[in-house]
Amino acid sequence: MNTTTLATALAAALALTPLALAQHNPPPWWRVNDDVTVSLAWDFDNAATFLQPVLQVVPGWYNAAVTGFTVPPNAAWLPTLAGHSGVLGLVGTGGLTQALVRLQVDNDPHLDWIKIFWFQFDAFEGPTGEIGAEIEQDLVKYGRASVQQKTEPLGGGWNRVTIQARLIPQPDDEKLLFTMIENAFGSVGIDNLFVNSKCIKPGDEKGKAMGDVEGFAVDLLAATGLANCRAAAVTEGPAPGFARTYWITANATIPGPFHQVFRLNQAGTAIGATPLPVTLAQAPLGLQDLAVERVPSTGQQIVYALVDARPSGGNVELQALDSSGAPLPTANVVLSGFPPLPPQQYGLAFEPSGNLGAGTFWVSDPTGVAFEFDRAGNLLDQKPIPPGVVGLGYDAACGYFYGFSQAPRPTPAFGPSQTNGFEWSGYDFQPTGVEFCGDLRIPNPGGPAGGIAAGFEVYRRANGDLRMVAVVRLPSTNRSMLYELAGPFRFGWSQLGQCGMRGGPAFEGSPTFQITLGGVPSALLAVLYAGFSNDLYGGVPLPIPLVSAGMPESYISIATDVMLAAVPPSAPGEFAHAVNLPAAGGLSYVPLFFQWLVLDPTIPGALATSQAGKTIAY
Numbered sequence: 001m002n003t004t005t006l007a008t009a010l011a012a013a014l015a016l017t018p019l020a021l022a023q024h025n026p027p028p029w030w031r032v033n034d035d036v037t038v039s040l041a042w043d044f045d046n047a048a049t050f051l052q053p054v055l056q057v058v059p060g061w062y063n064a065a066v067t068g069f070t071v072p073p074n075a076a077w078l079p080t081l082a083g084h085s086g087v088l089g090l091v092g093t094g095g096l097t098q099a100l101v102r103l104q105v106d107n108d109p110h111l112d113w114i115k116i117f118w119f120q121f122d123a124f125e126g127p128t129g130e131i132g133a134e135i136e137q138d139l140v141k142y143g144r145a146s147v148q149q150k151t152e153p154l155g156g157g158w159n160r161v162t163i164q165a166r167l168i169p170q171p172d173d174e175k176l177l178f179t180m181i182e183n184a185f186g187s188v189g190i191d192n193l194f195v196n197s198k199c200i201k202p203g204d205e206k207g208k209a210m211g212d213v214e215g216f217a218v219d220l221l222a223a224t225g226l227a228n229c230r231a232a233a234v235t236e237g238p239a240p241g242f243a244r245t246y247w248i249t250a251n252a253t254i255p256g257p258f259h260q261v262f263r264l265n266q267a268g269t270a271i272g273a274t275p276l277p278v279t280l281a282q283a284p285l286g287l288q289d290l291a292v293e294r295v296p297s298t299g300q301q302i303v304y305a306l307v308d309a310r311p312s313g314g315n316v317e318l319q320a321l322d323s324s325g326a327p328l329p330t331a332n333v334v335l336s337g338f339p340p341l342p343p344q345q346y347g348l349a350f351e352p353s354g355n356l357g358a359g360t361f362w363v364s365d366p367t368g369v370a371f372e373f374d375r376a377g378n379l380l381d382q383k384p385i386p387p388g389v390v391g392l393g394y395d396a397a398c399g400y401f402y403g404f405s406q407a408p409r410p411t412p413a414f415g416p417s418q419t420n421g422f423e424w425s426g427y428d429f430q431p432t433g434v435e436f437c438g439d440l441r442i443p444n445p446g447g448p449a450g451g452i453a454a455g456f457e458v459y460r461r462a463n464g465d466l467r468m469v470a471v472v473r474l475p476s477t478n479r480s481m482l483y484e485l486a487g488p489f490r491f492g493w494s495q496l497g498q499c500g501m502r503g504g505p506a507f508e509g510s511p512t513f514q515i516t517l518g519g520v521p522s523a524l525l526a527v528l529y530a531g532f533s534n535d536l537y538g539g540v541p542l543p544i545p546l547v548s549a550g551m552p553e554s555y556i557s558i559a560t561d562v563m564l565a566a567v568p569p570s571a572p573g574e575f576a577h578a579v580n581l582p583a584a585g586g587l588s589y590v591p592l593f594f595q596w597l598v599l600d601p602t603i604p605g606a607l608a609t610s611q612a613g614k615t616i617a618y
Contacts, residue, residue, distance in 0.1 A: 024152070024160060027118055028399045028426040029198050031057045032357035034296070036200070038062060038105065042193045045086035050077045059108065066106035066173060075099035075180060081189045082124050083156045089189025092128070092182030101178040102136075105195055107171060113199045115142075115167035116398075117174060121193040124158050129188035132179035133163060142167045143553045145493040146611040148519025150573065158191075164519075168202070168493050200397045203464025205493055206534050206542070206557075208486035209591035211421070211436035211505070211616035218246075218268035220471070221479035226250040226260075229480040230345075231391070231455035232471045233290035235301045235323055242462040245271070245323075246469065247303055248482060249455070251286025252279060259286045261305060263325050268482070274325040276305060282312040287319075289348035289391060289455060293359065302331055306348045306363065318348070318361060333361065337379030341365060347392030347403065347456065351426070355380065364389040364403060370429075383429040386422045391456025395466060399426035400488070404438070404456035404470060411618060412509035413588055414440040414449035419472055421456075423489070433502035433516065434489045437618055438470055441589065445476045454480060458487075489613050491534070492543060492557035496520055496598045496608035502576070506592060506617045509583030514576045515564075517596045517610055521573035525599040526610075527566045528577045531559035534593050534614060550605040557612040558593035587617040 031039045041055035051069045058064075071088070074097065078089040090099045107115070123131045135144060147165040154160050167174065174197065180188050208214075220229035228251040237243040246264040250273070258275035265271050276287065287305040294301050304318040316338040320331035347364035354360025354372065360380060361373045368387040372380045388407025395402070405420045419438025424431045440450040451472035458468050468485040490499055497520040503512035517526050534542055534557060543555035565577045575596065581587055596610035 025428040027196055028351065029353040030196050032353045033057050034357055035059045037198045038196065040105065040195045043086060044077065044088050044191055047077050050086060050088065061108040063106045066104065068104060070102040072099050075101055078187065078189055081187055082158060084158065084191045087189035087191045089187055090180040090182055091187045092185045094185055097182045099180040101180065103176040105174045107173045107197065109172040110199050112169050112202060114202050115171065115197055115199050117167055117197045118164045119176065119195045120160065120162045122154060122158050122191040123161050124189050126157060126186040126188060128182060128184040128186045130181040131188055131190065133161060134177050135165065136175040136177050138171065139552055141171045142169055143493065144495055146498055147496055148498050149521050150519060151521060166493065201464050203397065203460065203466065204488060204491045207465055207491055209614040209616050210434065210487050210489040212486040212591060213439045214484040214486060217481060217483040218264065219479060220248060220482055223264055223268055223270050224248065224250045224262050227478050228253050228286065230471055231287060231290040232469045232482060233292050233303055233457045234459045234469050235292060235303065236462060246482065247290055249287035249290065249305060255280055259283065261287065261321060261325065272325050274321055274327065276319050278307050278309060282314060283307050283309045284311055285343055285345060288346050290457060291348045291350040291361065293350045302328060304348065304350065306346055308343050311343055333375060334377045335373050336377040337373060339371065345390045347389050349392040349394040349401065351394050352396050362392060364392045366390055366406065385424060390453055393456055393458025393468060395458050397460055401426060402458050402468060404453045406453045408448065411440065411449065412507050412583055413618060416448045417450060418448040418452045419450045433500050435505045436485065437505055438472055439483055440618060442472065442481060444474050447476050451481065489615055490611055491614055492555060492612040494555045494557055494609040494611055495553040496600060497596065497610040499594060499596060499611050499613035501613060501615065506581060506615050508581045508585055508587055508617060510581065513581065514578050515594045515613060517575040519573060520598055520600060522602040523569065523598045523600045525566060525568060526575040527597040528564045529558065529560040529562065529595050530564050531561040531593045532591065533559040546609065551608055554609040556609065558595045581617055590617050592617055
């Protein structure tokens with residue numbers, strides 16, 4: 001498929017799931033029925049109603065009369081095209097024939113929120129045709145950021161096109177423009193169109209680098225009086241203070257006493273403890289991991305503790321507590337579908353969009369598998385994940401999972417590490433390439449640098465900042481430490497493509513660490529810049545808009561201290577550059593920031609900046 005026009009001015013959204021249609025890797029919130037998500041699909045099969053959606057999962061505010069196509073007379077329903085039945089298409093007349101098809105989708109604007117927008121469709125161009133797609137630019141209402149596009153062959157001349165982006169601030173409606181061109185007597189067309197949008201609170205415009213250690217750190221032996229502390233979770237209080245409570249499991253080490261869940265305030269002082277009715281004999285591995293469910297309709301926060309009582313003839317169960325620490329037995333979940341695995345340390349995360357918005361629980365097995373359960377404890381799915389994961393978290397805002405792994409890995413500067421973090425996508429469960437470490441500077445004489453991963457959780461603060469709370473064990477001193485790490489890697493609201501990483505964390509002396517750029521199929525060249533700040537550049541606060549340079553939806557998001565390289569595509573729509581940090585170069589735990597300048601002849605002005613990335617060097 002000719003993707004030149006397709007890449008032109010896009011800013012629309014994520015990937016969807018099927019009905020009987022051939023949809024692929026949808027967003028985790030596809031078909032979720034809540035107040036902020038819209039899911040629509042068209043199969044174009046019925047001549048009489050082909051412009052009406054065949055699937056519509058929408059909020060109460062949604063107005064179907066606002067959503068609709070504007071189709072010129074020369075575009076029409078085609079009964080068949082290249083093996084597809086029912087297509088919205090254009091038939092050539094011998095010369096240049098063009099049709100502009102518009103689709104408007106209703107939205108309910110939330111002031112200063114961000115719209116995550118995704119659409120996917122099948123396209124047939126044939127030997128003499130062209131199809132382009134974009135979100136129409138409307139700078140008065142919004143800017144288009146982190147625009148990505150992917151084209152996959154389906155066979156028979158058809159391609160699947162997926163476009164995703166963020167609209168800032170989210171508009172009161174979105175308008176998609178499909179450009180159909182036929183230069184001879186052939187036909188072009190689109191089929192199986194999926195549209196999804198979700199609005200979220202703003203976040204990740206700037207923020208600390210991925211893996212940066214916050215000032216908060218607690219010796220859990222001193223805080224709880226108990227040595228065997230493992231899991232962690234966080235809840236936040238109401239406005240205006242949004243005071244955080246840190247939840248920690250403290251497991252019994254002798255027969256008789258119950259395992260406990262402690263609550264700590266922001267100073268790391270214990271403010272309460274809840275014994276759960278489980279002993280060392282019943283669950284030898286104790287309370288293994290924690291997860292938090294936040295109920296939007298009520299503001300209630302429920303903390304779940306994973307208990308494996310199978311050694312004593314019991315079940316794998318999620319025991320619930322309310323935000324005051326009181327047991328909430330009506331919310332307990334027995335994982336009756338738990339696979340016959342040996343008892344070991346499992347991780348736990350709650351995915352609110354799982355099972356079409358009913359909510360699901362993911363349990364990680366350190367052998368490298370994650371299992372998804374519904375609220376009745378039935379096993380729904382299982383996916384491969386990195387090995388050694390004992391702590392699990394999910395960022396519901398952007399649809400990423402994070403795992404904290406005990407699996408050993410070498411580091412050039414610190415020796416072996418067993419506090420290794422990984423990110424994978426909630427769309428397709430594939431690793432994104434983003435990796436990080438815990439605080440490798442924590443002393444652990446005779447053991448791996450920074451201790452051994454034990455517990456982990458991901459949460460968004462009230463201001464939208466992503467934080468990762470970690471617990472590590474320090475066997476040499478028989479204690480555990482609690483601390484927070486900053487995230488995510490990607491940040492900024494600039495226009496074109498998504499900045500990424502691969503080849504492991506940013507280790508000094510690593511020959512494999514790379515910064516990548518994806519989702520830019522028409523780009524011819526990309527220039528990678530690096531810097532040491534995302535706050536100021538030359539005394540000017542960041543980000544800096546580039547309207548005056550002819551790039552109205554682009555920003556300088558980092559201090560561009562160093563131009564690392566100008567590189568051609570490594571694959572269609574993909575760029576990568578190896579960043580060789582010098583060994584023992586004095587960069588350990590220094591924040592690094594990256595951003596691309598992209599040459600793309602299909603966009604106005606031919607230049608745009610990418611979303612940026614940020615990570616700690618190790």
